[in-house]
Amino acid sequence: MAKVVIVGGGLAGLSAACELLERGCSVTILEKSHNLGGNSSKATTGIAAPGSEVQKAAGIIDKGEDLVAVEPMAKEMIEKGAQDVDWLLNLAGCKDEITLRLTPGHKTVARTVGTKDHFPGAVLTYAVLHQLDGIAKAKPNKLKLVTSATVSKLLTEGSKVVGVEYQAGGTQKEMGIVILATGGFAGDTSPTSFLAQCAPQLLQLPTTSDERTSGDGITLAQPMKAAVKNMNMVSVYPTAAVIPGMENDKFKIVLSDAIVGAGGKLINADGRQFVSELEIAQKRADAMGRSKPPFRIVISEDEAQKVKWLCDFYVSRKVMKKYSNATQLAGDMKILSSTYV
Numbered sequence: 001m002a003k004v005v006i007v008g009g010g011l012a013g014l015s016a017a018c019e020l021l022e023r024g025c026s027v028t029i030l031e032k033s034h035n036l037g038g039n040s041s042k043a044t045t046g047i048a049a050p051g052s053e054v055q056k057a058a059g060i061i062d063k064g065e066d067l068v069a070v071e072p073m074a075k076e077m078i079e080k081g082a083q084d085v086d087w088l089l090n091l092a093g094c095k096d097e098i099t100l101r102l103t104p105g106h107k108t109v110a111r112t113v114g115t116k117d118h119f120p121g122a123v124l125t126y127a128v129l130h131q132l133d134g135i136a137k138a139k140p141n142k143l144k145l146v147t148s149a150t151v152s153k154l155l156t157e158g159s160k161v162v163g164v165e166y167q168a169g170g171t172q173k174e175m176g177i178v179i180l181a182t183g184g185f186a187g188d189t190s191p192t193s194f195l196a197q198c199a200p201q202l203l204q205l206p207t208t209s210d211e212r213t214s215g216d217g218i219t220l221a222q223p224m225k226a227a228v229k230n231m232n233m234v235s236v237y238p239t240a241a242v243i244p245g246m247e248n249d250k251f252k253i254v255l256s257d258a259i260v261g262a263g264g265k266l267i268n269a270d271g272r273q274f275v276s277e278l279e280i281a282q283k284r285a286d287a288m289g290r291s292k293p294p295f296r297i298v299i300s301e302d303e304a305q306k307v308k309w310l311c312d313f314y315v316s317r318k319v320m321k322k323y324s325n326a327t328q329l330a331g332d333m334k335i336l337s338s339t340y341v
């Protein structure tokens with residue numbers, strides 16, 4: 001029976017643990033924060049993959065022909081991503097809560113698998129976590145979930161990685177095959193960060209990642225001569241909420257693509273649309289760089305009903321406001337209502 005150590009307790013690490021347990025392995029998950037779930041638990045839109053069972057059930061034939069893949073790994077995700085989405089939905093057991101959405105980057109077809117009334121990241125992640133928590137309590141010899149555990153180095157015998165050393169109330173060791181599932185690095189904007197090294201032009205921007213997203217897996221793997229590539233290819237997400245009183249805060253909350261997928265329009269300070277809301281994130285971000293801030297997403301009341309739970313959340317955080325008509329909005333923006341397009 002193989003013993004496996006997974007570094008990182010987000011959805012990637014949790015999914016890996018489920019697959020390994022199905023194959024008879026014993027698993028230890030080490031997560032540096034107080035809670036499992038990671039950035040995935042905050043996802044507001046869903047997971048997109050062409051050819052999923054959800055699409056087929058809706059009568060949609062989707063071969064992903066509008067997607068372009070240069071990198072072999074991206075091609076793999078396009079061709080086999082649906083299998084993973086189907087596996088995850090079956091594992092989470094939440095098919096009754098699932099819906100399809102049209103979202104940016106997938107403007108030709110409803111491809112994104114979201115949830116009807118709740119944050120999809122939370123629904124999927126915590127459904128998986130609930131199952132794993134049950135296994136950990138019933139069979140502690142098969143699964144250990146360790147939080148507040150910061151892995152400090154990989155342990156080796158010769159050229160082979162055989163375990164990890166971590167800090168959790170002192171220095172401890174966990175031996176076994178190691179899987180690194182620590183996520184990205186956009187949450188660390190310090191002068192010595194990977195972002196500073198690989199994409200310094202983005203350091204002045206706020207981030208929708210949190211401070212946990214610091215590239216720990218890369219830091220651990222590089223001394224083992226692990227190869228890295230495309231570290232400069234950091235995607236800029238175009239729409240994040242500016243919370244009143246926290247305008248200068250480095251960490252922002254995402255304004256979900258589900259809003260524009262439901263019919264929301266992205267407008268500039270003059271009240272004009274300047275880019276298709278269904279373009280990929282980078283094209284929208286580039287267009288915003290050429291246009292006039294501040295920017296708003298405007299959605300009609302009828303369209304907002306499609307994502308009411310999400311709009312209610314944004315209203316509660318004071319980043320979304322309801323107007324009686326376009327004239328009232330124009331007055332707030334200090335523009336003529338006739339210029340609003």
